[in-house]
Amino acid sequence: MERVINLSSTLFLKLIQFEPCSGIEHMNQRLEELTSEGKMNLGESNYAGAEGLVIVNPGSMYEKKRTWTMIKIKKYHDFEAKLVSKSEKKLKRGNRKEFKMQTLENGREFTLRAGLNYSNYDSTSLGSIVTVKCEGFGKDGSPIRPCFFRARRIS
Numbered sequence: 001m002e003r004v005i006n007l008s009s010t011l012f013l014k015l016i017q018f019e020p021c022s023g024i025e026h027m028n029q030r031l032e033e034l035t036s037e038g039k040m041n042l043g044e045s046n047y048a049g050a051e052g053l054v055i056v057n058p059g060s061m062y063e064k065k066r067t068w069t070m071i072k073i074k075k076y077h078d079f080e081a082k083l084v085s086k087s088e089k090k091l092k093r094g095n096r097k098e099f100k101m102q103t104l105e106n107g108r109e110f111t112l113r114a115g116l117n118y119s120n121y122d123s124t125s126l127g128s129i130v131t132v133k134c135e136g137f138g139k140d141g142s143p144i145r146p147c148f149f150r151a152r153r154i155s
Helices: 002-007 024-035 118-123
Strands: 039-042 045-048 052-056 070-074 077-091 094-103 109-113 129-134 147-151
Touching (some): 024 052, 024 070, 077 109, 094 129, 109 147, 118 147
Antiparallel strands (some): 039 045, 052 070, 077 094, 077 129, 094 109
């Protein structure tokens, strides 16, 4: 594997040695280091912030599917937004349902795709307050890869 990676000319692929995880505190510290906005140092090279890290069960074999022996860990941000409108876009392979959302904090509007779970789309009414999670925020303040987390229950 190392030989193949060294022969490739891409800047986006780097072999990283396994590091034993000593607990949740160690995992969170390493996740913060790897995903920070600045540069991270991996051996002799510096890289922009990573998406996350992968926790691997020692001694497990690699599988080409999602498995509990390898778990991807990412940092998420969550915030509340108001559902302003709903729409459906016709695509070649069916329709895509979207929410038009407005953040409660600064009123910024953004689009939130309903994803595969259309029950969220159908059961959430206009004006509802929704918790949205995302992987961070762009330079203009818009959420990066926002997804529906849950609608606030009002009792």
